[in-house]
Amino acid sequence: MSKKKKCTPEIQVGRLNKAEQFLRAAEIISESIEDSQLADAYITLCVHAGIAASDSICCSRLGEHSVGSDHRSAVAFLAQIDEVSSIHLKALLDMKGHSGYSEHPATPEVRISAGISAAELVKYAKLA
Numbered sequence: 001m002s003k004k005k006k007c008t009p010e011i012q013v014g015r016l017n018k019a020e021q022f023l024r025a026a027e028i029i030s031e032s033i034e035d036s037q038l039a040d041a042y043i044t045l046c047v048h049a050g051i052a053a054s055d056s057i058c059c060s061r062l063g064e065h066s067v068g069s070d071h072r073s074a075v076a077f078l079a080q081i082d083e084v085s086s087i088h089l090k091a092l093l094d095m096k097g098h099s100g101y102s103e104h105p106a107t108p109e110v111r112i113s114a115g116i117s118a119a120e121l122v123k124y125a126k127l128a
Contacts, residue, residue: 007059016056022049043099046118050092053121060128088117
């Protein structure tokens with residue numbers, strides 16, 4: 001069973017601010033590097049942007065967000081609000097292990113997908 005945390009307006013805004021910070025840092029990396037350099041760091045920042053954006057969305061729409069080390073429960077929680085957003089979050093979470101712990105670099109296609117998913121989640125969080 002997933003754990004949930006009640007949200008205050010400060011938590012919702014704070015998670016949105018974190019999402020924007022992580023996404024902006026990823027964009028700075030993307031603008032200043034070759035495709036093969038720092039790709040895994042870029043993806044990791046996109047993952048964190050997506051998680052924070054998802055928390056903000058859930059706070060705004062449901063008044064609570066999923067907490068704990070198993071971010072997968074957050075996918076189901078987010079799906080209650082928006083199926084497309086939950087697909088973006090799942091895609092990012094699927095990239096998390098590889099980008100953070102694998103010895104193999106991420107492919108350009110995975111990097112592009114991470115950027116799209118993170119940007120979509122942050123965009124939706126701003127509207128929520």
